[in-house]
Amino acid sequence: MRLQTLIIDENLTHQLEGVRSALNSARHTLAADSACDDGCRRILLQSLERAVPGVRALEVVDRAGAPVLTTAPPAGSYPAPPLTASDADTLYMSLPYEITPGVFNLKLTMAVPGGGAVSAVLNPAYLDAVMRSALYAPDMNSAITENGGRRMLYVPADPVAMRREAAIADTFVRRHLGSRLAESVLAGTTGAGEQRLVVQRSMRLAGLRLDRSLVVSLGRSQAVIDAGWHRLAWTCGLAWLLFAATAGVSMAVLQRRRRVHEDAARAWADAQSASAQKVEAALDGASLGLWEWDMRADFRSVDVRGAEMLGYTSDDKAALNDWRRQIHPEDLPGLDIALAEHLAGNSQRYDIEYRIRHRGGHWVWLQSRGTIVERAADGAPLRMLGTRMDISQRKEAEARITHLAFYDGLTQLPNRRLLMDRLHHAIAKSARTANHGAVLFIDLDNFKSLNDTMGHDMGDYLLQMVAQRLQQVTRSSDTVARLGGDEFVILLEDLGDDEGAATAGAAAVASKVLEALSSAYVLDGHDVRTTPSIGVVLFGAGPHAIGDLLRHADMAMYEAKADGRATWRFFDPRMQQALDASAALEADLRLALIRQQLYLSYQPVVDRSARVTGVEALLRWTHPQRGEIGPAEFIPQAEKSELILELGEWVLEAACLQLVHWAASAPTAHLTMAVNVSARQFRQPGFIDQVLMVLQRTGADPRLLKLELTESMLLTDMDDVIGKMAALRAHGVGFALDDFGTGYSSLRYLKLLPIDQLKIDRSFVQDMLHSRHAASIVRAIVNLAYSLDLAVVAEGVETREQWTALEAIGCTAFQGYLFGRPAPILDADSMVGYASVHA
Numbered sequence: 001m002r003l004q005t006l007i008i009d010e011n012l013t014h015q016l017e018g019v020r021s022a023l024n025s026a027r028h029t030l031a032a033d034s035a036c037d038d039g040c041r042r043i044l045l046q047s048l049e050r051a052v053p054g055v056r057a058l059e060v061v062d063r064a065g066a067p068v069l070t071t072a073p074p075a076g077s078y079p080a081p082p083l084t085a086s087d088a089d090t091l092y093m094s095l096p097y098e099i100t101p102g103v104f105n106l107k108l109t110m111a112v113p114g115g116g117a118v119s120a121v122l123n124p125a126y127l128d129a130v131m132r133s134a135l136y137a138p139d140m141n142s143a144i145t146e147n148g149g150r151r152m153l154y155v156p157a158d159p160v161a162m163r164r165e166a167a168i169a170d171t172f173v174r175r176h177l178g179s180r181l182a183e184s185v186l187a188g189t190t191g192a193g194e195q196r197l198v199v200q201r202s203m204r205l206a207g208l209r210l211d212r213s214l215v216v217s218l219g220r221s222q223a224v225i226d227a228g229w230h231r232l233a234w235t236c237g238l239a240w241l242l243f244a245a246t247a248g249v250s251m252a253v254l255q256r257r258r259r260v261h262e263d264a265a266r267a268w269a270d271a272q273s274a275s276a277q278k279v280e281a282a283l284d285g286a287s288l289g290l291w292e293w294d295m296r297a298d299f300r301s302v303d304v305r306g307a308e309m310l311g312y313t314s315d316d317k318a319a320l321n322d323w324r325r326q327i328h329p330e331d332l333p334g335l336d337i338a339l340a341e342h343l344a345g346n347s348q349r350y351d352i353e354y355r356i357r358h359r360g361g362h363w364v365w366l367q368s369r370g371t372i373v374e375r376a377a378d379g380a381p382l383r384m385l386g387t388r389m390d391i392s393q394r395k396e397a398e399a400r401i402t403h404l405a406f407y408d409g410l411t412q413l414p415n416r417r418l419l420m421d422r423l424h425h426a427i428a429k430s431a432r433t434a435n436h437g438a439v440l441f442i443d444l445d446n447f448k449s450l451n452d453t454m455g456h457d458m459g460d461y462l463l464q465m466v467a468q469r470l471q472q473v474t475r476s477s478d479t480v481a482r483l484g485g486d487e488f489v490i491l492l493e494d495l496g497d498d499e500g501a502a503t504a505g506a507a508a509v510a511s512k513v514l515e516a517l518s519s520a521y522v523l524d525g526h527d528v529r530t531t532p533s534i535g536v537v538l539f540g541a542g543p544h545a546i547g548d549l550l551r552h553a554d555m556a557m558y559e560a561k562a563d564g565r566a567t568w569r570f571f572d573p574r575m576q577q578a579l580d581a582s583a584a585l586e587a588d589l590r591l592a593l594i595r596q597q598l599y600l601s602y603q604p605v606v607d608r609s610a611r612v613t614g615v616e617a618l619l620r621w622t623h624p625q626r627g628e629i630g631p632a633e634f635i636p637q638a639e640k641s642e643l644i645l646e647l648g649e650w651v652l653e654a655a656c657l658q659l660v661h662w663a664a665s666a667p668t669a670h671l672t673m674a675v676n677v678s679a680r681q682f683r684q685p686g687f688i689d690q691v692l693m694v695l696q697r698t699g700a701d702p703r704l705l706k707l708e709l710t711e712s713m714l715l716t717d718m719d720d721v722i723g724k725m726a727a728l729r730a731h732g733v734g735f736a737l738d739d740f741g742t743g744y745s746s747l748r749y750l751k752l753l754p755i756d757q758l759k760i761d762r763s764f765v766q767d768m769l770h771s772r773h774a775a776s777i778v779r780a781i782v783n784l785a786y787s788l789d790l791a792v793v794a795e796g797v798e799t800r801e802q803w804t805a806l807e808a809i810g811c812t813a814f815q816g817y818l819f820g821r822p823a824p825i826l827d828a829d830s831m832v833g834y835a836s837v838h839a
């Protein structure tokens with residue numbers, strides 16, 4: 001019976017370990033920051049459910065315990081355990097809960113990092129079969145009880161017998177737990193007056209981190225045991241009687257004595273054979289093979305099941321004894337260490353998982369456990385006994401899960417998580433060996449538009465081809481990873497200790513990647529072209545943070561994009577300095593808004609007779625340390641973040657307040673106000689409301705407000721641009737196209753846009769007297785404006801000659817230092833009347 005409790009312990013522990021390892025893998029893949037999407041989650045759960053025997057369903061629940069995803073229709077519910085951050089690694093076992101009358105489920109649950117939990121619903125029939133396999137007589141029963149005294153499993157599932165036994169079972173479990181012994185044997189009388197012998201064993205559950213301890217108990221009728229024992233005792237007693245009767249007679253006696261021993265041994269063996277068969281049946285049910293190692297003869301043997309796991313019969317002695325040579329070379333050192341530790345007395349149990357060659361040639365994963373069962377007088381181990389189990393299915397499932405967790409589902413390349421791990425090792429290795437490595441950050445230049453025009457299936461196919469080409473131009477020791485979307489990273493290692501040579505090596509790979517990815521792809525019978533922009537960063541013996549490396553490679557990639565795309569750039573430390581400076585500038589700018597360090601300067605716009613008709617509002621910043629900072633320096637920085645939205649609103653409000661101020665006085669009431677609007681500000685969904693709210697708040701006349709847009713803002717989503725302009729124009733707000741002539745001006749679009757004014761860029765004005773080309777452009781813009789019925793303003797007029805030339809061409813409005821530099825308004829009069837011409 002002690003062996004049976006061991007078998008149940010072993011098999012259930014093994015089952016729980018399988019479930020724990022599956023849940024553990026699942027929860028890390030399902031963690032909040034994981035790249036595993038819904039499809040990936042479903043595949044993961046299904047493959048896990050198939051791989052772990054005895055699991056009926058797997059389910060994911062959210063923070064509130066509500067099911068989010070399940071592999072089978074929910075069968076009964078059990079409240080989710082109260083998971084807290086400190087319980088991250090605990091495996092929770094539910095109490096049995098009824099799904100259909102008389103059928104009880106058990107659920108194992110682990111917390112998912114970031115919230116929620118993942119549970120495995122165990123198959124009651126499977127657990128029942130495991131427990132039953134250890135019972136070899138009709139009078140036997142077996143139970144698993146938790147430390148709170150609650151019965152988790154009971155076989156046979158006979159409620160009458162269970163109730164009858166309840167009294168002694170409860171007392172025995174309490175006594176066993178109180179004794180703190182690993183195993184106890186107790187006898188008692190049931191409610192029906194039957195004497196029962198009960199063996200109880202505390203399950204070891206090592207490494208499982210189960211939230212409760214479990215006790216296996218196995219009970220038998222004392223009367224049935226006694227009957228068997230009486231038979232054995234009678235046989236042995238007879239034998240000893242024979243022995244006594246013949247003792248003292250020399251040779252004959254000795255011979256007789258040997259026969260008596262043999263008879264007694266045979267009698268013992270006969271008596272045991274019935275239970276031995278039952279033990280066999282139990283091992284069979286538990287899918288365990290037995291092995292034995294006789295160290296004196298260095299002879300190993302396995303039973304039928306153990307041999308069959310590897311395609312042999314137990315008679316194939318030579319093959320089985322040649323066991324070590326069949327072990328996978330990668331697993332042999334670990335196995336030797338585990339064995340040596342156990343033989344040296346450093347571990348209670350030899351317990352190892354390894355691959356071994358099957359007779360058919362393939363590898364089989366075995367879990368092998370064993371202990372020393374016989375020692376010499378000096379304590380030297382003589383014999384080991386153990387079990388082995390085929391865990392190939394579990395290992396396959398684990399491999400599948402690992403793949404899902406660490407590889408990109410579309411391209412099968414390592415994903416961000418695996419890349420981080422490899423980077424971590426590569427940096428550590430570089431620090432050790434002083435060899436350089438490199439990170440190449442690759443982004444496809446026009447992938448988004450290709451994906452939109454070709455359809456996402458073709459986009460996916462293109463990404464797969466890109467992945468293939470990247471693998472073709474790199475070595476197998478390099479890591480090619482996909483971060484997501486059209487972003488790939490190549491990690492190069494062992495580029496040598498010379499920085500120059502490492503730089504050349506990384507540049508060579510970048511060139512190969514550029515060439516490989518730039519040649520045409522055939523998609524759906526069509527040639528499609530895309531190019532990569534590549535950022536490269538080297539790392540060497542010095543300390544490197546993974547985040548910094550990727551950020552630097554990303555910055556270099558953007559540098560490549562800024563330099564015209566389809567190229568590669570190395571990260572330059574000056575980029576980092578610029579990045580630091582712009583971060584500091586942004587922080588200062590936020591403070592500037594709060595501390596009122598910003599103000600507006602106004603530059604007059606004049607007519608042919610230099611009469612001021614309006615102004616352009618230009619933002620200025622008085623920095624507490626750096627003094628005056630121009631908008632050309634800080635507006636682009638603000639445009640990189642949401643800060644431009646706040647800034648833009650502030651400018652709009654200040655300009656409108658100025659308009660209201662002028663409206664109060666007749667000489668200034670007609671002045672128009674041009675306000676620059678940045679692309680990000682204009683594209684924000686609430687832009688129309690923002691402008692209208694400011695007008696309403698300040699009470700400014702919308703007809704005096706002119707919003708200046710640049711041509712580049714018209715390049716994307718024209719319908720949205722036109723819609724917004726039309727909506728504001730309906731309220732009287734005017735629009736000017738700033739810096740006209742420098743960008744992409746489609747006449748077709750120009751006709752569609754509800755604009756009032758074109759502003760000729762100052763570069764043409766400044767060159768028109770020296771360059772025929774510039775003069776022709778200015779003339780063309782003026783003619784175009786007239787043909788479209790638009791007003792035209794020449795910017796950057798600095799000299800009388802320019803003014804005269806512009807007038808001759810037909811220009812009627814002017815702006816520039818000739819008429820006044822941008823200046824804060826000190827008094828209303830400074831903006832009234834004629835601008836003084838500063839020749």
Ligand SMILES: Nc1nc2c(ncn2[C@@H]2O[C@H](COP(=O)(O)O[C@H]3[C@@H](O)[C@H](n4cnc5c(=O)[nH]c(N)nc54)O[C@@H]3COP(=O)(O)O)[C@@H](O)[C@H]2O)c(=O)[nH]1
Nearest residue numbers: 618619630631632635651676677678738796797798816817
């Ligand atoms: N989104 C916003 N952009 C703004 C805002 N305020 C300004 N800006 C933009 O910043 C850029 C630089 O502006 P600034 O340094 O103020 O320069 C302006 C003028 O000072 C300058 N100018 C005007 N006349 C002359 C001249 O005769 N010679 C000469 N060398 N420079 C001159 O031109 C700038 C005005 O340009 P534009 O806007 O294109 O009319 C600039 O792009 C501003 O748009 C803001 O509040 N929001």
